[in-house]
Amino acid sequence: MQEVSQVIREDLGKEIHDLFVSFDDTPMGAASLAQVHKAVLHDGRTVAVKVQHPKVQVQSSKDILLMEVLVLAVKQLFPEFEFMWLVDEAKKNLPLELDFLNEGRNAEKVAQMLKHFDFLKVPQIYWELSTKRVLLMEFLDGGQVNDRDYMERNKIDVNEISRHLGKIYSEMIFVNGFVHCDPHPGNVLVRKGPDTGKVEIVLLDHGLYQVLTEEFRLDYCHLWQSLIWTDMEKVKKYCLRLGAGDFYPLLACMLTARSWNSVNRGISQAPITASENTEIRNNAATYLPQISQLLNRVPRQMLLIFKTNDLLRGIEATLGTRASASSFLNMSRCCVRALAMHNKKNTCSFFRRSQISFSETISLWQISLHELILRVKGLRLASWVLALLCWLLPAPY
Template sequence: MAVRLLKVSSVATAVFASSGFYLYSKNVDFNDLSIIRFGRAAATTAVISYDYLTTLRDVQYGTEEYWAVKSKLHRRSAERLRDLCCANRGTFIKVGQHLGALDYLLPEEYTSTLKVLHSRAPQSSMEEIRQVIREDLGQEVCFSPQGAASLAQVHKAVLPDGRTVAVKVQHPKVQRQSSKDIVVMEFLLQVVHWLFPDFAFMWLVEEAKKNMPLELDFLNEGRNAEKIADMLKQFTFLKIPKIHWDLSTKRILTMDFAEGGQVNDREYMRKHGINVNEISRNLGKIYSEMIFVNGFVHCDPHPGNVLVRKCPESNKTEIVLLDHGLYQVLNQDFRLDYCRLWQSLIKGDLKGIERYSRRLGAGDLYPLFACVLTARSWTSVNAGISQTPVTQSEDVEIRTNAALYLPQISELLNRVPRQMLLLLETNDLLRGIETILQTRASSSSFINMSRCCTRAIAR
């Protein structure tokens, strides 16, 4: 099988090389061409697959050498995947970011390597950005770059009336490329699943198919921002930038500009007198309300999308929530079962854990599901996760088990309702923030979760 894969890869490389020479002579931007993007993705998939097929073949399973070799294999494969995402940009970076957020679901070598994609998003040229603005708004806007993301980049601008706004402009080629890129990913994941039957990550493409069109519609993002601002208006510490609809289109979103430091920047918080525990507690309140009570969940809380600051007017601490393109709507039955499951996890009610895990699709994998959901060991789950603090050794154990139980985790992710997938990613992103802030598994967070669950069930 490995020899066959190598032959196919060699032929494909020759074809793409000869095609590339012709296109170079025509002065074509190679990265715009589907055949180049597909060829790059196919070549990377072939190299990674060949590496997995051959590297461990002569190493005895379970030995120290085996785990050391496998760790290096995971690392270099993750680096190849990262480089592919950076080269193909757009949808590839977005999917890579999602994978990098799955801290307790994928091997650590993958998540730590792919996390850099949040800070290595490509930038479009200033002329490309101006062209999008001219096409959509019919006017020029004076702006300065603030940051780039997988699908867009943000600029600070001053309007003629003196208001300072943030202008989010979609990368000009991403709309055209995204649907083709998803087809490429689907085909290559099917090939990988054929080579490695335990690798069943088709849910990743299914989610991309569903969510990418929504994320590329900035008018939808603006509506989400207004909807969540209204739902959570009781939280005076939460700031959702106001949308300027007269300067917004499907490719451009204009909103109030909000200063602040990233939620994982402890030094910024120290300098500005912001209490770390208060931030962690309030972030937990926001997400408990979204998940358990409203069933409308912002699913991309990586640190670049969660800012903290002292309010310029009141000097009170605020959390600024950005990037409202990716939301998960939870239906009522799912939401209430999820509430009851978390109540059982907090109390250590094993019968409740099994019952509601099965209702949520985990089946006989319910112990693994409980561990994945909480990022705690079964011993801690058994005792009630509110009763036992998280230790460094337990955290290392859970991350190690993500590599050991990858086939079972893969099966679990294919079993559970699609609503669960983005929740798992959101949980991991929030846990990552708590870990950096050193506030993970505080008693106040469990008390607030429990109250939200009780209130949601009683409604």
């Protein structure tokens, strides 16, 4: 608390008791860069106060230097492992994470960007009491997204939570190209809305975002469409465009966390099994040198996408909703919309834009019909009807 008081005094120019009616000494959460305390302002607003540890700014440059030395040492001992990209990413991202004003701007940007999702809550930022080391936010409570007991007590449907998360991140990645890259369970809360009683997701900690270039975003859209609809020629094409080279099967497996056999059969056709999980774990150890080379080849934007995908998969595994057909179909919708938006933006022809809009509508209708059949009739009939639709209608990309 002495250090917390010191940072608040230095950055806001006042003592804690001058700024707040009450301030909880015990942090609600603590991490390597900062900790968060619950407090009440004099006007009655309950807030969350994020305070950076005072020595982090000075220590961070030493940490990066030490990381660089260790990575170079590993390269000397094991030439096949190339991890200098890790140092480059740390140099780029750590200063951004240490600037809480940047975090506040990210929070406001994503709240505006996804305002059409009424189930998503992003804390409001109180700028008048925020600095680079202190961030004052609206206090939003809830249970962690991996706390199944909390969800059972509050009658929250885990499948609904999984669907909402899929929609949020598909929209970020495929449509907007602005991606929250730290969705670990401490940063994703779930709750019943106090006013509506509807299920809500609270997204916290907006310090680490990845901004995707349009070229990368569109190639990534095409790749996921190809993976979902099992078009292996296009899977190879877009893996190559993303720098995978001969490692394109490995890139497909890493993105989907499925075996190459499952990728070839269709990742949306069958859920992952325990034996496949074991196979993936064993192969991860076997192919570690190739994974290292692949990570050094792909665009730097891909690295935080890998991290985001893995954290989301961890949440899905805990909820027992991993690799559901619904999540793949939500991704496919976003890919269709993103590619249609791009194509319409790059044509001046009214007829061509109308044609693109019509194709987009048909593709989205095709996905919705497939989802309906999955819910009502089961997977076997759905696969049969999907095959018929694919024969009758144009592919959704």
